[in-house]
Amino acid sequence: MLSKDILKEFEAIVGKDRIRTSKEDLLSYAYDAYVEEYIPEAVLFPKSAPEVSQIMKVASKNRIFVTPRGAGSGLAACGLAKQGGVVLCFTMMNRILEISKPNRYAIVEPGVVVSEFQQEVEKIGLFYPPDPGSAAVATMGGTVAMNAGGMRGIKYGVTRDYLLGLEAVLPSGEIIQTGSLTTKDVTGYDLTRLLCGSEGTLAVVTRITVRLLPKPKAKRTLQAIYNSIDQAGNTVAKIVEEGIIPATLELMDKTIIKALEDYAHLGLPLDAEAVLVLEVDGDPEAVEKQAGLVADFCRGQGARDVHLSQSEKESEQLWMARRAAFGAVARMRPTCMIEDATVPVSFLAQAIKEVLAIAQRNQVQIAVLAHAGDGNLHPLILCDLRDKEEMKRVEKAMDEIVDLAMSMGGVLSGEHGIGIAKAKYLSRQLSPQALALMRTIKKTLDPQGILNPGSFLECAQ
């Protein structure tokens, strides 16, 4: 329990308006987009690194648990106060500090919303590729902590690939700088990439420097429509094998198609078994040529029809709908557990087939969505949390999906994170030696274990 004196100390740092302790406020920071809930004891909204530093000093002196959090769109409870204590919410620390066109970098505070940052840099002809489905909600800080991926992974990689440097506050309250402003920098260990994806367990990021690209001059969106999900999966593997690199390559099955159509009314083919949505980008002539190639290629692989978007608006609406897929399937059932297992792309078609078999075997409803070009499956398990018996079957199906991914040389989570959602599987992928090394790293940075306690390392069996 946080004492009154401690709360006063925190209040002295952030001021009365940026500390919240009412029951209503605490309940509203008990959740993210995952299903578990944990009620914090206070929520603080810092606005600067010195404030965060002071907060961490008070926390380490009094051994108070601190959990950093962005907008709360995470899928693994990483930003929740799993063992009580304080939530540090970064939504108010949200300035874009610099965008440098000559050097193609930008410096932002962690609370900046990803899509708003993307729009800002695109205004001056630059491009920030990492594009998680939740970009319209998620904060830059959250995506760094989780090493968020997204839809452009196949061509552009993930958040980690765009980080130049960070400013972060250690659990002790010390402020560190990592990385630099240059794309090349081999000075010392790469702490930037150590913190990225650490799920807020090592340090609290307070400033982020990212690398930017020139904005592609043109892009084109295609929908390839299939009567069999198998053929769609096979097309993906073939596209990759052929060396065609679209900017995005998404697969959705008929359940997803129906959910998106109910939400966005785009005229999606409701009778199709699967649709591949692809985007190609680059110079205008190259894009036209590549779009034609991809369309022919998909037809050759059995697509019954290929539809090219006729306008930017049409493409945007389609991608907007795709981003909303997670929420849109909730029209069907109250709860949606989203799986994130990832396999080498040549196994994709087989993995999809087996996921569907797992669904049938366990009598659970699974809709298949995938960042297909990355082999990143997103089976959406539709259920009702209040139905205990059903949830048992769901859990069994999820276990089997993990077995499947492991058997194919895949990973537990492509981009959503381990958090508490997948902690119990951690030793399936990581060796005892690797786990021990990770624990040593954690201990070095956070000897008291006050930062984001209850996270993956502690939960791992």
Add this chain to the structure above:
Amino acid sequence: MIAQNLKEEVYNCIKCGICLTPCPVYKQRLMEVASPRGKVQLIRNIIEGKLDLSANFMDILFTCLLCETCTVNCPSGLQVDNLMKGMRAEVIEKFGLPGKKKFLFELLTGQRLLPFYLFWGRILRNSLLPLLPGKGRVGTIPYQRLPRLSRQTFLEKVPEVISVPQRRGRVLYFTGCATNYLDEGIGEATIETLVRLGIEVVIPRKQMCCGLPVFLAGAKKMALNNIQRNIALFNRQDVEAVIVECATCGSALKKEYPHLLREMGENTEGAEALREKVVDVSQYLLRLDFKELLRPLPGRVTYHDPCHLARSQGVKDEPRDLLKQIPALEFAEMAGADVCCGGGGSFQWEHPDIAEGITAKKIESIEKTEANFVATGCPGCRLQIFGNLKKDGIKVMHPIQLIARSLKNLPPPSF
């Protein structure tokens, strides 16, 4: 207690957070309780008995513009605004209405008190307003920019039936309180336009406030008499349409009446029949082809989408199409035209600190277009925009006023 279907509705929220960034209130506060997701989850906690209906919760629930941005954006299709409204009624049941609102709503729903207050209101308010200190404000709006009460209500002033020589159509006209008490110019423009186009206009004199401000504040029962009276007066077979020029009244008649009556266990037949006939004046006018009658009106106009028109009724193109028909009037789309102006009925005087930031963005978008006119079909938006404009020389009007002007071939208004 809260309706069963709404209870189930909270479980459809998957907490994805898509509603956060577009919510104007969240954007200002950046705290979860300000967001639609936060409110929905608190309602779930209440339903599950984990949270009491507290005064703090009431405060949170009313820190919402009811602009419906979350409802139209929710991938899971949650009727967030209905959930909020249902919950407001619960809270009001427990805590009662705040004093100022209670008084106002009694005026709008009662019949005997209103004339008395109107009489004294005209004498005292209108003459006292200019004497108030220049810097004083109601919420974000300076005293000097508050509307004056009309000398005579519009309904008293106009005949109940305005016939035309060669009748092309016949409509009922629901004037709404703003036109009736504050801005008869909009009523006049509506009637002039319709009559000019050969439409007979019937204006039932006994019509009452649509009741929306009353029931959105949670006082459903107080509004019931108004709702039933209006349905009885306007659900008529002998007209082709019921014309509304106020976005809010339109949303009440078209969307809220059937929903509310169902929720209250009342008969909805009349409301369902009425909803089919209700059209916004812009929708109705667009059906009549009268382009060649319009005369040049030099200038530039920008259009603001009222929440109750764009989202509640789905009317976005018609007012624009209409304005674009006026010769010599250049149409300039502002950035974020469909983002709430921050007025939100009583929101702007209950939460001026939040409204201020929202409205500032709207004003910036308007001023950037360098338009001479801002057109919008909602009295609340007009008040909020006019009350906060920084630049002089921008006239805030209802689109119908520009149409009427163009039809009459009048010179543009002087500033």
